[in-house]
Every structure is written in structure tokens, then in C-alpha cells.
Amino acid sequence: MRTGRDNRTGLVDMMRGEELAFAFSPTMVEVTVREFDPNKDSEGVEAVERICEVGPSGKLSLFTDLHGDPICRVRNSPTFLMLVAEIGQETVGMIRGCIKTVTCGKKLHRHGSKQVPIYTKLAYILGLRVSPHHRRMGIGLKLVQRVEEWFRENGAEYAYMATEKDNVASVKLFTDKCGYSKFRTPSILVNPVFGHPLRTSSKVTIIRLAPNDAELLYRTKFATTEFFPRDVDSVLNNNLSLGTFLAVPRGSYRPDTWPGAPHFLADPPSSWALLSVWNCKDVFTLQVRGASRVKKTLAKTTRLLDRALPWLRLPSIPNLFQPFGFHFLYGLGGEGPQAQKMVRALCAFAHNLAKDRGCQVVATEVSSQEPLRCAIPHWKILSCEEDLWCMKRLGEDYSDGSVGDWTKSPPGFSIFVDPREF
Numbered sequence: 001m002r003t004g005r006d007n008r009t010g011l012v013d014m015m016r017g018e019e020l021a022f023a024f025s026p027t028m029v030e031v032t033v034r035e036f037d038p039n040k041d042s043e044g045v046e047a048v049e050r051i052c053e054v055g056p057s058g059k060l061s062l063f064t065d066l067h068g069d070p071i072c073r074v075r076n077s078p079t080f081l082m083l084v085a086e087i088g089q090e091t092v093g094m095i096r097g098c099i100k101t102v103t104c105g106k107k108l109h110r111h112g113s114k115q116v117p118i119y120t121k122l123a124y125i126l127g128l129r130v131s132p133h134h135r136r137m138g139i140g141l142k143l144v145q146r147v148e149e150w151f152r153e154n155g156a157e158y159a160y161m162a163t164e165k166d167n168v169a170s171v172k173l174f175t176d177k178c179g180y181s182k183f184r185t186p187s188i189l190v191n192p193v194f195g196h197p198l199r200t201s202s203k204v205t206i207i208r209l210a211p212n213d214a215e216l217l218y219r220t221k222f223a224t225t226e227f228f229p230r231d232v233d234s235v236l237n238n239n240l241s242l243g244t245f246l247a248v249p250r251g252s253y254r255p256d257t258w259p260g261a262p263h264f265l266a267d268p269p270s271s272w273a274l275l276s277v278w279n280c281k282d283v284f285t286l287q288v289r290g291a292s293r294v295k296k297t298l299a300k301t302t303r304l305l306d307r308a309l310p311w312l313r314l315p316s317i318p319n320l321f322q323p324f325g326f327h328f329l330y331g332l333g334g335e336g337p338q339a340q341k342m343v344r345a346l347c348a349f350a351h352n353l354a355k356d357r358g359c360q361v362v363a364t365e366v367s368s369q370e371p372l373r374c375a376i377p378h379w380k381i382l383s384c385e386e387d388l389w390c391m392k393r394l395g396e397d398y399s400d401g402s403v404g405d406w407t408k409s410p411p412g413f414s415i416f417v418d419p420r421e422f
């Protein structure tokens with residue numbers, strides 16, 4: 001497997017050989033963009049991160065704490081880069097980028113009627129931040145342009161980014177200035193973790209799969225899903241992956257006599273569903289700021305009641321006003337008339353796992369057309385109905401292949417959201 005460092009030589013050469021500083025009017029301040037150096041930039045980057053809200057300001061805002069590791073949100077990707085912008089000695093902005101191979105379409109296998117995935121090299125931009133004191137000076141634009149240079153040098157065919165649809169600054173920067181177009185609008189569904197455990201249906205059995213079994217199931221059933229990562233095995237084997245869980249009707253399969261994925265695929269029950277759990281809590285924490293004292297007190301009261309009277313199963317509001325951790329549910333899918341019931345059981349199971357591990361919320365992200373979406377419990381107030389993904393084709397000279405220009409393709413029913421990039 002390649003590491004982030006392997007592919008960075010192009011950028012390092014470019015930085016050695018080129019004038020990186022640029023100036024702009026009217027203030028004529030000099031801004032330098034260069035590769036992040038963990039030995040000297042960590043503190044400055046965290047300082048910017050702490051004062052940068054994610055999403056529109058003015059309402060409740062979400063802040064991120066990276067636990068002293070600014071690379072944490074990209075380090076699990078096969079190839080990654082982080083750039084910082086500085087004025088003098090001061091860090092004023094940063095951007096992260098990563099590249100991997102994903103499914104962008106499907107075609108019929110040459111022999112037979114089986115659909116097979118079409119892969120492309122895709123880059124992803126995340127964690128773009130410019131200090132509030134240095135905005136509208138062209139720094140965000142410069143950071144995007146520089147990371148795109150690195151994407152091109154490393155052969156990425158497309159780049160995409162995700163933002164809240166009402167984050168005007170971010171949407172305008174990418175669509176008006178950088179040539180991205182609005183591509184998909186999946187939903188981030190967030191459910192609180194209550195003080196009491198949730199009941200799982202007695203008619204459903206949940207089986208924990210070994211990573212190799214999970215990989216076979218995913219590759220067989222989901223490889224043609226848009227954004228499916230070709231290196232799904234490294235996701236499933238990552239230490240942050242807490243497991244893949246399969247739900248089946250009671251009596252069809254049992255954990256103690258599980259015959260393995262090949263047998264299951266040859267003889268599946270009428271309905272089944274699976275999902276995997278990713279431990280974001282150990283990577284970074286979030287915090288909601290801007291809530292009134294009244295709201296905080298109300299939320300606290302619901303928690304006290306839930307703790308005091310757990311048998312009533314009151315829907316308590318978790319403490320999101322202090323740094324909190326969460327689990328991300330990925331690779332959610334299933335088949336059969338009872339697939340929704342299976343998903344509900346899996347979500348209750350995942351809730352209880354998150355509760356035992358001290359998380360305040362459980363989140364997932366699914367396509368706006370996902371058929372299993374209605375079975376995923378979530379609170380609207382915590383969720384984001386339309387997470388806007390914008391996409392750009394990096395090289396016009398790439399052949400269209402069987403998929404054509406991916407940026408113009410219609411959405412499928414499902415997407416695979418890679419937990420490494422959430």
C-alpha cells in the first residue's frame with residue numbers, strides 16, 4: 001500500500017524550485033503556501049482550527065478538536081497531503097487532500113450478464129480553513145489551487161469536496177472560482193445516544209463478521225455502488241473500524257454456527273442487512289457552540305430524567321456543548337422485503353455499542369435516494385438533510401471511457417461514504 005509520503009515528491013520539488021509567496025492588493029501582505037510540517041505547524045494549525053466554525057456563522061456552529069494531530073482526518077487514506085498558508089510566522093489557513101480509487105459507474109462484464117465496477121482515481125478536499133481575521137484575501141482560493149496541482153501530478157481524474165449547502169463562502173469559492181459543479185446531495189443522519197440502551201428485535205439475529213467475510217460481502221454486493229473504495233479491505237482492517245455486523249431473520253443463521261460469507265452468499269436468507277462501525281471518537285471530537293443557557297439547561301434536564309428513570313426510555317438530549325465523540329456507520333445496505341427491519345435492529349445495536357463506548361451521537365451519511373434511509377433513526381435537528389458534494393473533472397484530456405464524464409452522470413440509489421473522510 002502506498003503511503004501519503006510516497007506520492008509527495010512532485011509537490012516537494014515544485015516547492016523547492018518555485019517562488020511560492022504571492023502578494024495581493026490592497027494590503028500587499030505576503031502569504032506563503034507550503035507543505036505542513038508536524039514539528040513546527042501543529043500548534044498554529046490547531047489555533048486556526050479552534051476559531052474556525054464549520055458551516056454558516058450566526059446560528060449554532062460546530063467546532064472540531066483534532067487532539068493535537070492535524071493530519072488525523074486524512075492519515076488513513078492511501079495518499080494524502082496537507083498544506084498550510086502563513087503570513088510571516090503566523091499560520092492563517094490550511095487544507096487537506098487525499099487520493100484513492102473508487103467506483104464511478106458500472107458496465108456489463110465481457111462474458112455474461114454480471115455488472116462490474118468502473119474505477120477512477122478520485123481526489124477529495126477536506127478541512128479547508130482560513131482564519132476569520134484573514135478571509136476574503138484569496139488565501140482559500142490559493143490553497144485549493146495548490147492542492148489541485150498535487151492531485152493532477154498524482155494522476156487524479158476528479159476532485160470533490162463536501163460542504164453544507166448554505167455555507168455560502170465555501171460553495172461560492174468552489175463553484176464560482178474553482179470550476180466545481182454541484183454533484184450529489186446526500187444526507188447526514190445523526191441520532192443522539194440516550195442514557196438508556198435500546199431494545200433490539202428478538203426476531204433478528206446480529207452476527208459480527210470477520211474483516212475477510214465483510215470484504216467478500218461488500219465486494220460481491222456493493223462494488224458497483226458509486227464511491228465504493230477499491231481498497232475497502234484497508235478500511236475494514238483499520239484499527240478504527242469497530243466491526244461489520246450482519247442482521248438476519250432469527251433462525252436463518254447463528255453466530256456460533258456461522259458458515260462463512262461464501263456459504264451465506266450462495267444461500268442468503270429472504271432478507272438481510274449489514275453495516276460497519278467506525279470509531280471517530282478516537283480521532284477527533286466536536287463541540288456545538290452558540291446555544292443559549294436556556295437550551296443547555298433544558299438538554300441537561302432531559303439527561304437527568306433519563307438517568308433517573310431509565311425504564312421510561314425518555315429521549316434525552318446528549319451534551320453536545322462540551323467536546324464529544326461519535327461513531328460513524330458506514331457501508332449500510334441490505335436486501336429483501338424485511339431489509340428495513342434488519343437495518344432498524346442494526347441501528348439499535350450500534351446505538352448501544354456507542355453508549356458503552358461513551359459516544360454522544362451516532363452518525364451516518366446516505367444518498368438522498370437510499371431505499372433503506374427511512375429505517376435509520378435520526379433527529380432532524382441534529383442532521384443535515386442536504387450535504388452538498390461538489391465535483392470537478394481535473395483533466396479534460398482523459399478519455400471518457402465507459403462512464404463518460406462522471407460529473408454529468410445521474411445519481412444512483414446508494415452511495416458508499418468512506419469513513420476515512422467523514
Ligand SMILES: CC(C)(COP(=O)(O)OP(=O)(O)OC[C@H]1O[C@@H](n2cnc3c(N)ncnc32)[C@H](O)[C@@H]1OP(=O)(O)O)[C@@H](O)C(=O)NCCC(=O)NCCS
Pocket residue numbers: 052053054055126127128129130131134135136137138139140141142161162163167168169170172173174176177
Ligand atoms: C470558506 C473559506 C475557506 C474561504 O476562505 P477565504 O480565504 O476567505 O476565501 P477567498 O478569499 O480565497 O475567496 C475566494 C472566493 O470565494 C468566495 N467567497 C469567499 N468567502 C465568501 C463569503 N463570505 N461570501 C461570499 N463569497 C465568498 C468569493 O467568490 C471569493 O472571491 P472574491 O473575494 O473575488 O469575491 C473560509 O470562509 C473559511 O475558512 N470558512 C470556515 C470553514 C469552512 O467553512 N470551510 C469550508 C469547508 S469545505
